[in-house]
Amino acid sequence: MGRYVALDGNSATAEAMRQINPDVVAAYPITPQTSIVQTFSEFVADGLVDTEFITVESEHSAMSACIGASAAGGRVMTATSSAGLAFMWEVVYVAASTRLPIVMPVVNRALSAPINIHCDHSDSMGARDAGWIQLFSENAQEAYDNTIQAVQIAEREEVRLPVMVMSDGFITSHAVERVEIEEDEAVKRFIGPFRPTYPLLDIDNPVTYGPLDFYDFYMEHKRQQAEAIERAKEAVIEVGEEFGKTFGRPYGLLEGYKLDDAEVAVVVLSSTAGTARGVVDDLRGRGIKAGLLKPRCFRPFPSQEIVASLRDKAVVGVMDRSDSFGALGGPLFMEICAAFQAHGVRTKVVDYIFGLGGRDTTPDQIESVFRDLLQIAETGEIERLVNWLGVREGKQEVVTAA
Amino acid sequence: MATALKLKELSKKEERLAPGHRLCAGCAAPIIVRQVLLAIDEPVIVAAATGCLEVGTTIYPYTAWRIPWIHNAFENAASTLSGIETMYRSLVKQGKMKERDMKFVAFAGDGGTYDIGIQALSGVLERGHRLLYICYDNQAYMNTGIQRSGATPYGAWTTTSPAGKVIPGKPQHRKDLTAIVAAHGIPYVAQASPHRFRDLMQKVRKGVGADGPAFINVLSSCNRGWRHPTDTTLEMSRLAVDTCFWPLYEVEKREWKLNYRPKEKLPIEEFLRPQGRFRHLFQEENKHIIEELQAEVDRRWEALLKRTGEA
Numbered sequence: 001m002g003r004y005v006a007l008d009g010n011s012a013t014a015e016a017m018r019q020i021n022p023d024v025v026a027a028y029p030i031t032p033q034t035s036i037v038q039t040f041s042e043f044v045a046d047g048l049v050d051t052e053f054i055t056v057e058s059e060h061s062a063m064s065a066c067i068g069a070s071a072a073g074g075r076v077m078t079a080t081s082s083a084g085l086a087f088m089w090e091v092v093y094v095a096a097s098t099r100l101p102i103v104m105p106v107v108n109r110a111l112s113a114p115i116n117i118h119c120d121h122s123d124s125m126g127a128r129d130a131g132w133i134q135l136f137s138e139n140a141q142e143a144y145d146n147t148i149q150a151v152q153i154a155e156r157e158e159v160r161l162p163v164m165v166m167s168d169g170f171i172t173s174h175a176v177e178r179v180e181i182e183e184d185e186a187v188k189r190f191i192g193p194f195r196p197t198y199p200l201l202d203i204d205n206p207v208t209y210g211p212l213d214f215y216d217f218y219m220e221h222k223r224q225q226a227e228a229i230e231r232a233k234e235a236v237i238e239v240g241e242e243f244g245k246t247f248g249r250p251y252g253l254l255e256g257y258k259l260d261d262a263e264v265a266v267v268v269l270s271s272t273a274g275t276a277r278g279v280v281d282d283l284r285g286r287g288i289k290a291g292l293l294k295p296r297c298f299r300p301f302p303s304q305e306i307v308a309s310l311r312d313k314a315v316v317g318v319m320d321r322s323d324s325f326g327a328l329g330g331p332l333f334m335e336i337c338a339a340f341q342a343h344g345v346r347t348k349v350v351d352y353i354f355g356l357g358g359r360d361t362t363p364d365q366i367e368s369v370f371r372d373l374l375q376i377a378e379t380g381e382i383e384r385l386v387n388w389l390g391v392r393e394g395k396q397e398v399v400t401a402a
Numbered sequence: 403m404a405t406a407l408k409l410k411e412l413s414k415k416e417e418r419l420a421p422g423h424r425l426c427a428g429c430a431a432p433i434i435v436r437q438v439l440l441a442i443d444e445p446v447i448v449a450a451a452t453g454c455l456e457v458g459t460t461i462y463p464y465t466a467w468r469i470p471w472i473h474n475a476f477e478n479a480a481s482t483l484s485g486i487e488t489m490y491r492s493l494v495k496q497g498k499m500k501e502r503d504m505k506f507v508a509f510a511g512d513g514g515t516y517d518i519g520i521q522a523l524s525g526v527l528e529r530g531h532r533l534l535y536i537c538y539d540n541q542a543y544m545n546t547g548i549q550r551s552g553a554t555p556y557g558a559w560t561t562t563s564p565a566g567k568v569i570p571g572k573p574q575h576r577k578d579l580t581a582i583v584a585a586h587g588i589p590y591v592a593q594a595s596p597h598r599f600r601d602l603m604q605k606v607r608k609g610v611g612a613d614g615p616a617f618i619n620v621l622s623s624c625n626r627g628w629r630h631p632t633d634t635t636l637e638m639s640r641l642a643v644d645t646c647f648w649p650l651y652e653v654e655k656r657e658w659k660l661n662y663r664p665k666e667k668l669p670i671e672e673f674l675r676p677q678g679r680f681r682h683l684f685q686e687e688n689k690h691i692i693e694e695l696q697a698e699v700d701r702r703w704e705a706l707l708k709r710t711g712e713a
Contacts, residue, residue: 023492026485052492054484057525064478064522068449068485071472074493076485094474200470201490201499203445210473211460 002180002247009140009172012179013079013105013165014039016147018049019187020103023074023194026054026065030084031117032169033107037079059084063091063102070100071209073199075151077102081169082109082123089127095162096131097225098209101154102162104132105147108270108321109169110357118358119169121269122322124298125331131225133163133232134299136269140177143167145249146296148182151191152239159232160197161225168271170358182247190246233300253302254295256309258284262291264373265310267336268319269295272354272361276319279366290370295332303339310336314377315348317369319389321355329353329386350382354389365389404443404607407600412440416468423466425458428632430622430639431538432458433596435509438536441603442610445469446505449483451514452476454545454624455538477518479508480526480535487531505610506533511622512553513543516579527586527615534609537579538622548627552577555647556698557691558679560627565682570691575698583617584653590616592652592661597639601650601661608654621648629678641673646703651710660710667703670696 007015014036017025025044027037044053054069056062062078070076080088085106095102106124110116124134133153137143143165150163167173182190198207213221236253244250257277259265266276273294283290293309295302310316320330328334333351340347352369355361369389376382405411418439425432431454439446447470450456456473459466474482487506493499510519515537523535542560543549550563556575559565563572584591589612594602602620609616623638625631630638642648643662647670650662671692674680683692707713 023496023498024485024489026481026488050492050496052488052495054488055529056481057521057528061478061481061484061522061525064474064481065485065488067474068472068482069489070485072447072486072489074489074498076489090475091478200447200472200486201493201504203447203470203502203504206468206470208460208465208467208471210456211462211465212457213462217462 002182004178004180006176007140007179008174008176009143009167010035010107010174011039012140012144012181013147013167014043015181016144017077018043019184020075020077020148020151020191021049021188022051022077024054024066024069024076025051025078026056026062026069027078028056028059028062028080028084030059030081032109032173033079033081033084033105035173036105036107059088060091063088063095066102067091067095067098067100070102071098071199072201073196075194077104079105079107081107082111085123085127086111092127092130092132094210099160099225099228100162101160103147103150103154103165104162105143105165105167107169107173108166116357117169119171120321120356120358121166124164124166125322125324127164128299128331131161131229132299133161133229133236133297135163135165135297136295137165137167137172138270138273138294139172140179141249143172144179144181145243145251148187148191149239149243149251153232153235155194156235159228159235161228161232166270171271186246190243229300233297233302236297251296253297253305254293254309257292257294259291259293259309261289263289263314264317264370264377265291265293265313266317266319266366266369267293267295267310267332269298269321269332272319272321275361275363276366279363279370282363283367283370288370288374301335301339303335303342306336307339307343307345311343311345311347313347315350315373317350317352317373319352319354319369323353323356333386348376348382350376350384351386352389353386359390361390407441407603415440418446418467418469419459420466420468423459424461425454426626426632428625428635429454430540430596430624430635431455433635434536434538434602434620434622437596437599437602438507438606441606442505442507444503444505444610446507447486448472449474449479449486449508451479451508451510451519452545453511453514455509455511457545476514478522479510479514480519481522483508483533484526484529484531487533507610508533508535510535510537511544512537512539512541513551516552516577523583524586527583527588527617530614532614534606534616534618537617537619539619540622540624540627541576542624542627544624544627553579556695557683559682560679570682570688578702580619587656588617589614590652590654592618593648593650594618595621595639595643595648595650597636597643598650598662605652608652627679629681630676634676638673638676641668641676644668645670645673645699647673647699649703649706651706658709660706660712663712670699
C-alpha cells in the first residue's frame with residue numbers, strides 16, 4: 001500500500017529517484033530543477049541510496065558522464081531544465097543514438113533570451129527531434145508515476161532509448177500537492193533489475209561504442225533508431241497498463257476528458273490540463289459540449305490515437321506552451337495538423353500560444369478559447385489560425401520613472 | 403610482476419591497438435597510443451575524443467580497438483570516462499561486479515583538451531576520478547585540416563593563422579596546459595615524448611597507479627600539419643625536446659621534477675627549420691618572430707628549472 005504525503009513536484013520526482021536507486025546519477029543544478037538534485041544529494045549523503053553521484057561542472061558533462069556510465073553497464077539518471085537542456089543538446093542526441101536507457105526529468109522552463117526562470121515548453125520542444133521518448137506530467141503525482149514508468153520503458157529490450165519526463169516549472173515543481181508514494185519494495189519490483197547490453201565494463205568481451213559511421217551504414221542505423229522509437233509506443237501503453245494493475249493508476253498515451261460526445265475540444269499538455277478540466281466542467285454545466293485531450297506521450301507522437309479521439313469534433317483548439325518561430329504554429333499544433341492531414345480528417349484546428357515564460361493562464365482565457373471554437377463551429381470561418389493568449393497586442397508603451 | 407620496459411619483453415605483448423587502422427603514415431598518435439597501452443598490463447577501458455585518432459581507428463564496421471572503447475563527442479572524453487569509472491566504482495561497491503584492477507584511459511588531441519574540452523577536463527580533475535588522461539598534442543586542429551588551437555606555437559602557419567603579408571602566422575604564444583593541469587594539485591602530471599618511450603611508459607605506469615586523476619601531455623608530430631617528411635616523426639620529437647621547446651618533466655604529488663636535461667640546449671631554429679609550418683619565419687622580415695619564440699622558450703625553460711630545483 002502506498003502512503004499519501006504532501007509533496008511538491010520536485011520532491012515527488014526525487015522520491016521516485018530514491019526508490020529507483022540508480023547506480024549513477026550525474027547532474028548539475030539549474031532553476032527550477034535544483035531541488036531535485038539537492039534532495040537527491042541528501043539521500044546520497046544519508047546513505048539512503050547506493051547511487052554514486054557525480055557532481056559535474058556543467059549539464060554537458062552531466063549528459064556526457066551519463067552516457068559513459070550507461071554504456072559502462074548500469075542504471076543512470078540525471079535531471080535538468082531550460083538552458084541546461086540546451087547546453088547538453090549535442091550529447092542529448094548521442095544518448096538516444098547510442099541507444100542508452102537514461103532517464104531524465106526535465107522541469108520545463110523558458111529558454112533565454114530574455115532570461116526567465118518560469119515555465120514554458122520551449123526547452124523540451126527544442127529537443128523533440130533528438131530521439132528521446134518524451135512524457136509530459138500534469139501534476140506531482142504524474143511526475144512521480146512517469147519517472148518510475150520511464151525506467152521500465154527505457155530499458156525494454158525492443159526500445160533501449162532514453163526518456164525525458166516533463167513537469168511544469170514552479171507550477172508543478174514547487175507547488176505542494178497530495179501525492180501517493182508507493183512502497184520502496186513495490187517500486188523496486190516494478191522496475192526490476194537492470195539488464196546491461198554490451199557493457200563496456202565487460203572487459204573480456206570488448207566493444208567499440210561511437211565509431212565513425214559514414215553513408216554506407218549511417219542510414220541503416222538511423223532506420224533502426226526510428227523503428228525503436230516507433231516500438232516505444234507499445235511499450236508506453238504496456239508499462240502504463242502494468243502500472244495501473246500494480247498501483248491502481250493506469251496510464252496511456254493520452255487522456256481524454258468528457259471528450260467522447262464533445263463538439264469542441266482543447267488539446268493541451270501538462271499542468272494547464274488541470275485548469276482546462278475545470279473549464280470543461282463549468283461549460284458542461286451551462287450545456288456546452290466542451291471536451292479536453294491531454295497527450296501524455298509527445299514522442300513517439302501518438303498520431304493515430306489523437307486522430308481517433310478528435311476526428312468527429314467540429315473544431316479543435318490546440319494550446320501550445322512554446323512557439324516554433326517562423327513555422328505554421330506551435331509544435332503540438334503542427335503535429336496535430338499533420339496527423340489530421342495524413343489521416344484525411346478535415347476537422348478545423350486553431351492554435352493558441354500561451355503561458356510563455358510563466359505567464360498565468362486563467363480559466364477565463366481557456367473559456368475564451370472554447371468560445372472561439374464554438375464561433376468557428378457556427379460560422380465555419382477561422383479568423384486567425386495562430387492566436388496568442390493573454391498577450392498585450394499592439395505597440396507597447398514602456399513607462400519608466402522620470 | 404609488471405612487464406619490463408624492454409623492447410624484447412614488450413614485443414611479446416599483444417597490441418591493444420590493432421594494425422590496419424587508417425591513420426596517416428608517420429603519424430605519432432598511434433605510436434603514442436601503442437606505447438601507452440603496452441605500458442599497462444592491467445585491463446584498460448578507453449574513451450577517445452573526436453579527432454584523428456577516433457576517425458582513423460573506428461570507421462564502421464571496423465574497429466582497431468581490442469579493448470573496450472568509447473567515443474562520445476569532441477569536448478567530453480574526460481566527463482565520459484568519469485561516468486565509466488564511476489559506474490565501475492558503484493557496481494563494485496554494491497557487489498554487482500567483481501573488483502578488478504581496471505584502468506581508465508582517455509585519449510584526446512590538443513583541440514579536445516586545451517580548448518573545447520578544458521572545462522570537462524578541469525571538472526574531472528577537481529572531482530578526483532581515478533583515471534589517466536593522455537593529450538596527444540599535435541599543436542593544431544589536424545583532423546579538420548590544420549587550424550590553429552591554443553596549443554599552436556607562436557608564429558606557426560596553420561590554415562586559420564596563415565603566413566599572410568600583414569600577419570605572418572599565429573600571433574599568440576601557446577597555452578601552458580601542463581602547468582594549468584598541475585595547478586589542480588592532482589596526484590600525477592607529466593610531459594612526455596614518444597622518442598623517449600621508456601620515459602613515456604614509466605610515466606604512464608605512474609599515471610595509472612596514482613590514487614586519483616593523472617594527466618600526461620605528449621607531443622605528437624603531425625607531418626601533414628607540421629610539414630615534414632613522414633620518416634622524421636621521432637626526429638621532430640627529439641628536436642622539440644633538445645631545444646627545450648617541449649621539456650620532459652613530471653609533477654608527482656605536487657613535487658616538480660625535470661626528467662631530462664639536454665647536454666646542449668639547441669637553438670629553437672633547429673626545431674623550426676625542418677618544418678614547413680615555420681618556413682616563412684626564415685624570411686628576413688620575420689626573423690624577429692624566431693627571436694621572440696626563442697625568448698619565450700627560454701622564459702618557460704628557466705621557470706621550469708626553478709620549479710624543479712634545477713636552476
